[in-house]
Amino acid sequence: MNVHATALAETHHLDEPTSAFARDVIDDLSRAPKRLSPKYFYDATGSELFEQITVLPEYYPTRTELSILRDHSRAIAGFIPEGAALVEFGAGATTKVRLLLGECRLGAYVPVDISGDFLSAQASALRADYPGLGVYPVTADFTAPFELPEAVRGMPKVGFFPGSTLGNFEPGEACTFLKGARTILGKNARMILGVDLEKDERTLYDAYNDTAGVTARFNLNVLHRINRELGGDFDVGAFIHRAIYNRDRHRIEMHLISKKALTCEVLGQKFSFRPGESIHTENSYKYSIERFALLARVSGWRLTETWTDRNGMFSVHALVASD
Incomplete structure (x- = not known):
């Protein structure tokens, strides 16, 4: 952690969530190349924009995963022990969990998300x-350790991590997350997890460069958030959205590109940009089933079943904690 970034956050007397945001922003923009964490996309505006992305014609992951959850809801729900607490990491909207609720008898549902207002x-x-389901939301960064509510301590735990969010992590970070989730869920943990699969590059490119420009607004919103919450002075109109497929690393990369030379300030810290300089905001790794199974294995999980759509575009996996 950048000591200067910590000192700046403390000097401005920010609350802890805003201080963490400030420290990460200042630290990440001080790097070469510059970057920002994708977890800060999801303020209230970002969460709403992402929900718009999920229904775009170009964006296949959400509708494809929903079709898998609908078509295999009984089998997937059968993986959840009766009376279990279902802990959803990065919950967002409840569309996906609702497909399982009619097929299983949960003891509780624990949605975990960094965006407290949207979560509530x-x-x-x-x-x-x-009305018969105990719902216990937890406002937290699900990539870091957090405490489960006391009400679910004695229940079997099943993690739920739908979407392609695992792909936003570097492989080492994904391994760390999976190990951490196993620790949070405890003994005899289980997990249901969505993973986007490798496919043709045109489909991937179009999914992150929609013609309506919603993904661009979603990407740029992180600069609006810095301006609003940290008193930044980013000229948001001086940046453009760019998403490319990195074939060698099996990932989509999202960037914000400066259109001109400029200087921005956050909490008194100045950051200079060259024309064409990038802020790398997100990666979205695409896996084969074999590569994901290996990742799960080295992270302390055993892959027991996989469900895919008929075109093999997306996958949902059942994991059991290894002995």
């Missing part, structure tokens, strides 16, 4: 629709 609204809606 989703939890309230779920309680209204499922």
